[in-house]
Amino acid sequence: MAFNIPPRFNQFVQRVDQIRLRLTLRYDQLAWALFMLVVGTGLMATAWHALSLLSGIVLALLVLLCAWSAWNWHEMQISVAVLLLMTILILFSGYARILHDVVAILTLVLLWLGQLLLVLVEKVRSRFSYQHVKLIYWSSMTLCILLIIIRWLEKPALGLNYAGLPLASSLDTSALILVAMLMMFLLYLKREVKGNSNFLIIIPATLTGSYILWNITGSGSQLMTLPLAVLEHGLLFVHVPMMIIALALLIIGAGYAILILTDQMGGFLANRNRDVAETILLSLEAALIRSVKLALILLGFGILTGMLWSSMAWGHYWVWEVKQLLSVSLWFYLLAVMHLRLQKGVSSKVFAICCLVSMPLLLLTWFGTDSLLPGLHVFN
Amino acid sequence: MYPLFQQKLRRTRLRGSSLSFASVLLFSLTVVVSTMWLIQAESGWLLLVSVSLLIAVILLLFRQLPVMWRDLTHYRLITDQSRMQLLHHHVSWRYEKPAEQLSSVCQSVLARQGYRVQSVRKNQKQYLSAIHGRLNRVGLVLSHVAIVIILLGVSLDSDYGLKWQLRFSSLQTESQDIPLNEMASNSRIPARSRLAFEGLAEVQAGQIIDEVRVSTSQGFLTRHLPFPVSVQSVQLDSDHLLLEENFISHIQILDSRRNNPVPTLLGANRAFRYRGYTYFQRGVKDAGSGLSVAMWPLNHANVVPLKFKTEVGSERRLQTRDGDIVVRFMGLNPRNIQAVRDERDARPVHRNIGPSLRYTVTESVSRQREVITYLLPVKQQGRYYFITGIRDGHEQAFRFIHIPVDQDASMEKYLNLHASLYDQRKVEMAIQKVLKESGKSMSTKERRARSKTLQELLTLFKQGGFPAVDQNMASRIEAEGLEQSQQLSHKLIRRLVYALYAKKKMNSSDLLFFEDAIPALSKMAETRLPFYIQLQDMTYKPAVILMVSYRPGELFVLGGSLLMLVGLLAAFYSRYRRIWMLFETEGKDCQVSMSGMGGRQQMAFSREFNELFTRLQQAMQGD
Structure with missing residues (x-):
């Protein structure tokens, strides 16, 4: 029996096509717009019942941001679609714990897969390309964002009781750092001339992902915790992300610094054309300077917001606390290094070494106060 | 010879001052880190570094401000082509158009690119000078001025003023931590003092204080407050559960210049500022509940x-x-x-x-x-x-x-059961009951022996619970039958205690009570406490540990930090560059020369210079 398409449907399709032409949209753009319209409406409708007004607004902004980014950046479309569909799934399902663990494991698996693929692309010259690598890292980053969203929306089911976004534990801050690092790396892969040892830059991200998984499977995340009075403040959502992104930028910057140094020693660029090698070196240096500049600004604003918060929470904007001192030391050091580079014009090799020297201080700032040194920043 | 020498010297000095700045920053980093390890917040080293940093920055500003000002305001026309050619970025080309026309085209192109342009006609030649990114220079100045402001604020907030007074005035610290009202008059800082301080006082609800205790490395001082503080109440914030106790203190600031007291709340993330003074709840202490x-x-x-x-x-x-x-x-x-x-x-x-x-x-x-x-x-x-x-x-x-x-809803039943273990008459009766319930007929001697065994088991249980019984068994019995013996003895003790506890009518809740009471009796015996203290009622009497501080430099530090970040933003994300152009008419043609200067970031400027050159060419051709 032949199936006849109703004429009304044909008319509808033609009408849609006319609108598409009038708006000068491609078919994929139209499909994306329709998908976002349907999924976004579904998500909002779900969120209307499941979340508070503030959470709904935040989610709406997130959806808009995702839609806009994916519109301009096609690699993101699949990731964003998965992200939104899974968010709906979480809101409907009661299996937050399982979903949380599965997403965390998948994030890590993809991270290691990306790391392996990058080595293959850059060192073995396999049939894989940077496109495959980028796709994997986009997926991993999307899943990590999803992990943060799950931890945020499903706090009671996961035994977390933070106010607002989960930012109080080292696990959550590590997840944010991972997202920031992956984003920086993907931006680098998109914008810069690609060197042949980028796998070095992403190693810290892979290790951070491993740290997250190790924590999730441990007992730490299973414990029921209560919020701390001192963390019940709006500046938590300004101060912590700023510091986290700054640290992520510096870690990625250290990756560039390693590449600059190894390239200068003739390691990875030895077999390259001289002009290409020079272009790669210049792009690496530009990326390093960009990372450190932005890190300095964010770290500075992070310290300033921390001082404001400290004056309310600890009675003084400066309490001679270990993390405060270490952050300011790091900031001063980086300022001096940038001063040497931009005003004195020291060579890229010296600049890279100086940036690498900041790494121990950075790690001490990030982890030191949690596990090594006592201070007011320990909230366990 | 001398001008050359002077020029060299000036160059050396400039480098020296800039390098000293960088080295001082590095030095300060080292000292901050070492200070952290030593936990000496008031280290003399820090003062030394701060002073040297201040001097270095003031010197730098003194020397560089005129240069910066010239960079911002002067177009510095270059009228000599040979000087233009000396610059790193230089191009020249030729067009069959009048110089004025080309100059106006270039002016509009440069203006569209964000340059501020000045045009001058001199000796039949047309000169252009353009500046872009003056914000960079403003940013550099702001970030350096901010260092001076921050250091000024830090010095105002430090305790160096107090140390100075302790050294050179009659002010003396009290070595003993005595009550505030017993402090000597020469250990008291008057309310009108403008020196920074941070003092503590324990205040109960209903109390008013007008002085706080200031701790220094040498001892204690009393600081009188210009506005007395009255603590109305100290309460637990019961709205939501938090990990630690969350207290709220209702206080009033009594300012004689106002008719009514100023009420406010202190708590977590809630400090209160009034006329330069900060009131903060450091903690809450039990004041004798x-x-x-x-x-x-x-x-x-x-x-x-x-x-x-x-x-x-x-x-x-x-x-x-x-x-x-x-x-x-x-x-x-x-x-x-x-x-x-x-x-x-x-x-x-x-x-x-x-x-x-x-x-x-x-x-x-x-x-x-x-x-x-x-x-x-x-x-x-x-x-x-x-x-x-x-x-x-x-x-x-x-x-x-x-x-x-x-x-x-009391523990009396349990304590009665516990007491019955020590009541010899009840114990004897319970033993007889247990022996009777065993159902075996036994001789008097055997009965006495069993009775004695049960008595000993109970005594062991009273002395240390089941672990004491097990230990005793382990010291007397071979390992082979030890577990069985221990189980048997536990069973006998349970039967004995049950005999002490049991009534004629036992319901399920009574049995559950007995099941819970047995481990409690054992654990209580393990502790060997001579008594049990039960809290029956309480009246909580908290005292707030009030921190009052005066920091005249706080706004300087926070404002300076903001200024520094704004300055850095401007300096980092705005590049200072200059373009010079010369239009020289040669017959029908016009010789166009363009030079540029883009500071340290040569690569970025090279790209921009080439793009600009292309745009200018396109505009000239289009025109």
Whole structure:
């Protein structure tokens, strides 16, 4: 029996096509717009019942941001679609714990897969390309964002009781750092001339992902915790992300610094054309300077917001606390290094070494106060 | 010779001052880190670094400000083509158009690119000078000025002024931590003083203070406050559960210049600022809460408790046959948040399980134990218990005893059962009952022997619970039959205690009570406490540890930090560059020369210069 398409449907399709032409949209753009319209409406409708007004607004902004980014950046479309569909799934399902663990494991698996693929692309010259690598890292980053969203929306089911976004534990801050690092790396892969040892830059991200998984499977995340009075403040959502992104930028910057140094020693660029090698070196240096500049600004604003918060929470904007001192030391050091580079014009090799020297201080700032040194920043 | 030398010297000085700045920053980093390790916040090193940094930056500003000002305001026309050619970025080309026309085209192109352009005609030649990114220079100046402002603020907020006064005025510290009103007059800082300070005072609800204690490395001082503070109340914030106690203090600032006091709240993340003074709740301390306790003897058949009223911080000495026992009431916690799980909850839920009392029991110099006891019974797995924890030292965890609650929501039934273990008559009767229930006919000798065994088992149980019984068995019996013997002895003790407990009519709740009472009796015996203290009522009396501070430099530091970041943003994200153009008419043609200068970032400027060159060419052709 032949199936006849109703004429009304044909008319509808033609009408849609006319609108598409009038708006000068491609078919994929139209499909994306329709998908976002349907999924976004579904998500909002779900969120209307499941979340508070503030959470709904935040989610709406997130959806808009995702839609806009994916519109301009096609690699993101699949990731964003998965992200939104899974968010709906979480809101409907009661299996937050399982979903949380599965997403965390998948994030890590993809991270290691990306790391392996990058080595293959850059060192073995396999049939894989940077496109495959980028796709994997986009997926991993999307899943990590999803992990943060799950931890945020499903706090009671996961035994977390933070106010607002989960930012109080080292696990959550590590997840944010991972997202920031992956984003920086993907931006680098998109914008810069690609060197042949980028796998070095992403190693810290892979290790951070491993740290997250190790924590999730441990007992730490299973414990029921209560919020701390001192963390019940709006500046938590300004101060912590700023510091986290700054640290992520510096870690990625250290990756560039390693590449600059190894390239200068003739390691990875030895077999390259001289002009290409020079272009790669210049792009690496530009990326390093960009990372450190932005890190300095964010770290500075992070310290300033921390001082404001400290004056309310600890009675003084400066309490001679270990993390405060270490952050300011790091900031001063980086300022001096940038001063040497931009005003004195020291060579890229010296600049890279100086940036690498900041790494121990950075790690001490990030982890030191949690596990090594006592201070007011320990909230366990 | 001399001008050349002077020029060289100037160059050297400039480099020296800039490098000194960088080195001082590095030096300050080292000192900050070393200060951190030494935990010496008021180290002289820091003062030295701050002063040297201040001098370096002021010198730098002094030398560089005129240069910066010239960069911002002067177009610095280059009228010499040979000088233009000396610049790193230089191009020249030729067009068959009048110089004025080309100049105006270039002006508009440069203006579109964000350059500020100045055009001059001189000696039949057309000159253009363009500046872009003056914000960069503004940013550099701002970030350097900000360092001076921050250091000024830091010095205003530091205690160097106080140290100066202690050294060169009659002000002297008090070495002893004596009450504020007993401080000598030369240890008092007047209210009109403008020096930065940070002082503490413990204030109970209803009290007014007009002075605080300032601690220095040499001793203590009293700082009079210009505005007395009245503490109205100190309360627990019961709106939502938090990990630590969340207190709110209602205070009033009494300012003589105002008709009414200024009321405010202090709490977590809530500091209050009034006329330059900051009021902050550092913490809350027990100021001698009232306690009603009942002391139940544990080694006695007497179940009449000793009831008395006392307060936190006091101690009670008891005389016993084995010597004096001192009970010190350490602290009262008005709220305890615990993750508890009952039959309805799938996962632990945080609940307030009520107040708790902490006290120490000192039986001899070497034996001191810490006990924590909760006022209210706690529901666990559907049943209620009074909970008490005991430990031998701070480093140890509490060993908790769960005492079952009777029908009257009290522990009297349990304590009666405990007392009956020490009532010889009841014990004898219970032994006879157990022997009778065994159903075996036995001789008098055998009965006596069994009775003695049961008596010994009970004595062991009273001395140390089931572990003491097991230990005794282990010392007497071979390993082969040890487990069986231990199980048997446990069974006998349970039967004996049941015989002491059992009534004629036993229902299921009575049996459950007995099941809970057995481990509680064993654990209580393990502790070997001579008595059990039950908290019956309490009146919580908190005192707020109020921190009052005066920091005249706070705005300088915060404002300076913001200024520095704004300056850095401007300096980092705005590139200073200059373009010079010369239009020279040669017959019908016009010779166009263009030079540029883009600071240290040569690569970026090269790209921009080439793009600009292309745009200018396109515009000239298009025109």
